[in-house]
Amino acid sequence: MMKYIHLYALFLVLAFCTSCAQNQTVPHQDHINYQIKDTVAAYGPNRMVRNVKQGRNGTILIAASFAGVFRYDGKSFTNLSSKIGSRRYWDVLEDRRGNLWFATTDSGVYRYNGKTFQHFTNREGLANNSVIDIYEDRAGNIWFGTGGGASRYDGRSFRNFTTKEGLPNNRIHTILEDKTGKLWFGTSGEACFYDGKTFTVFRNKDGKAFNNVWGITEDRQGNIWFGATIIEDKKGDTLIVTAGLWLYNGRTFTKINKRGTAAIIEDKKGNLWTTGPANPNGVGLWTLSRYDQKPRLDKTPAVTGIMSINKMLCGILEANDGSIWFGSMNGVYRYDGKTITDFRRKEDQR
Numbered sequence: 001m002m003k004y005i006h007l008y009a010l011f012l013v014l015a016f017c018t019s020c021a022q023n024q025t026v027p028h029q030d031h032i033n034y035q036i037k038d039t040v041a042a043y044g045p046n047r048m049v050r051n052v053k054q055g056r057n058g059t060i061l062i063a064a065s066f067a068g069v070f071r072y073d074g075k076s077f078t079n080l081s082s083k084i085g086s087r088r089y090w091d092v093l094e095d096r097r098g099n100l101w102f103a104t105t106d107s108g109v110y111r112y113n114g115k116t117f118q119h120f121t122n123r124e125g126l127a128n129n130s131v132i133d134i135y136e137d138r139a140g141n142i143w144f145g146t147g148g149g150a151s152r153y154d155g156r157s158f159r160n161f162t163t164k165e166g167l168p169n170n171r172i173h174t175i176l177e178d179k180t181g182k183l184w185f186g187t188s189g190e191a192c193f194y195d196g197k198t199f200t201v202f203r204n205k206d207g208k209a210f211n212n213v214w215g216i217t218e219d220r221q222g223n224i225w226f227g228a229t230i231i232e233d234k235k236g237d238t239l240i241v242t243a244g245l246w247l248y249n250g251r252t253f254t255k256i257n258k259r260g261t262a263a264i265i266e267d268k269k270g271n272l273w274t275t276g277p278a279n280p281n282g283v284g285l286w287t288l289s290r291y292d293q294k295p296r297l298d299k300t301p302a303v304t305g306i307m308s309i310n311k312m313l314c315g316i317l318e319a320n321d322g323s324i325w326f327g328s329m330n331g332v333y334r335y336d337g338k339t340i341t342d343f344r345r346k347e348d349q350r
Contacts (some may be wrong), residue, residue: 019199020025030064030119030187030215031084031085031107031119031260032083032084032117032119033083033085034116035150036083037082038079038082038083039078039082040076040077040078040080041076041077041079041277042075042076042077042332043077043343043345043348044062044077044344045062045064045068045070045077045328045330046072046073046331046345046348047064047066047067047330047331047334048065048312048314048327048328048329048330049063049064049065049314049315049327049331049332050063050064050065050089050090050314050327051052051063051090051091051092051327052316052317052327052332053092053093053094053188053315053317054094054319054320055094055100056094056098057194058073058074058319058320058321059071059072059073059074060072060317060319060325061092061094062077062092062098062327062332063089063091063092063103063315064090064327064331064332065088065089065090065101066086066087066173067079067086067089068080068082068086068087069089069092069100069102070083070294073119077313077343080100080101080102080112081110083117084102084110084117087102087103087104087107087273088104088106088107089102089103089104090103090105090131091103091131091132092132092134093134093135093136093142093322095136095140096136096140098113098114099111099112099113100112100113101142101151103131103132103133103144105130105131105147105323106129106130106131107119107121107129107184108120108122108126108131109121109131109134109144109288115123120153120158121245124158124182125157125158125160126146126151126158126160127144127146127148127149127150127158127161127170128146128147128149128151128170129146129147130146130147130148131144131145131146131147132146132147132173132174132310133173133174133175135175135177137177137183138177138181141289142157145172145173145174145175145185146172147171148162148170149161149162149163149167149172150162150175150185154254158317161194161199166194166198166199167185167199168189168190168191168192168209169189169190170187171186171187171188171189171211172186172187173186173187173212173214174186174214174215174243174299176216176217176218176224178193178218178222178224179222180222181195181196182195182201184216184224184226186212186213186214186215186216186226187212187213188214188227189211190210190211190230191209191210191211191226200219202248203330204230204253205253207254208230208231208232208308209230209231210226210229210230210246211227211229211230211241212228213226213227213228213232213277214227214261214262214263215227215264215274215276216264217265217266219266219270219272219293220266220270222249222250223247223248223254224247224248225248225264225266225272226245226248227243227244227245227246227248227261227264227276228241228244228246228261229241229243229244229260230244240319243258243259243260243280244258244259244260245257245261245264245274245276256291256301259276259277259278259279259280260276260277260280261274261275261276262275262286262312262313262314262315263275263276263278263314263326264316265316265317265318266293267318268318268322270293271290271291271293272290272291272293273288273289273290273291273318273324274289274291274316275287275288275289275313275314275315275326276289278308284310286308286309286310286311286312286313286328287305287306287307287308288308288313288316288324288326288335289303289305289306290304291303292304302349306324306335306340307333307335307340309328311329312329313326313327313328314326314327314328319334322336322337325334330344331344331350333345
């Protein structure tokens with residue numbers, strides 16, 4: 001078990017501020033300079049890459065804090081956010097209609113249709129201007145995990161979900177819709193799922209909740225995988241917690257390891273990939289790991305460390321060609337099964 005004062009220090013914690021949602025739904029267009037051309041380079045960003053997502057036609061979308069949102073077409077990186085300028089970009093999504101959404105933790109979200117931007121903040125009804133996660137559900141609604149609750153946008157207006165509606169915590173890290181239609185929310189506090197009516201905190205057999213969930217995914221068999229901490233005890237301002245990677249099969253929870261998890265995905269072959277600290281105390285090396293899921297539900301699935309670095313590793317993507325992309329504190333990497341490619345300039349790799 002590990003001891004933390006005030007806050008669990010596995011991840012860099014954002015300073016969130018709460019804002020009151022208003023009813024205005026027409027997005028504004030400030031901070032946008034259409035005279036600026038998108039910058040194109042042969043190399044990728046050298047700042048923290050929080051998330052990597054798949055775009056259309058095999059493109060790769062990269063959200064790099066203060067550097068921009070980039071699209072990689074296999075040859076060059078285009079900064080799609082040049083007209084907006086420097087923001088603390090955290091996530092990116094291309095929805096089914098082809099719109100690009102940029103999440104920032106200081107300026108709300110931007111929607112880009114390839115020609116013009118629209119800016120959504122708490123003025124338009126967003127729960128909070130600090131946005132960490134963007135997710136599109138099967139109905140086509142766009143969900144935003146913010147520092148002040150979850151916001152659902154149906155193309156016309158926002159509906160917000162906070163502790164008033166039953167969320168256990170308003171700081172939302174990640175959102176997932178499972179095969180049954182339930183929505184799972186990882187928060188700074190307790191994780192929960194939403195069945196369309198009620199929020200339910202999920203707990204282990206001892207009745208303890210799973211806290212501080214950043215990475216969550218559903219595998220092809222319907223099992224939910226997530227990284228979390230469990231508060232074992234509290235003495236004043238000191239929390240005694242245990243971290244781990246967990247599997248939930250709808251009935252029971254299995255602890256796969258004792259390390260924290262920043263991000264998690266399942267690849268086309270059924271293997272699970274995670275980023276997280278190599279040590280249970282959350283300090284030192286961070287590792288990109290692959291868990292062999294053959295056979296399923298093995299108590300100790302075979303794990304292979306693909307890359308370790310003495311800096312934080314973040315979001316993961318399996319691209320259409322099967323390569324694994326992942327973000328870090330100093331840029332974005334690609335693993336093709338044999339070689340890891342660092343897309344920064346040569347001088348930045350030293």
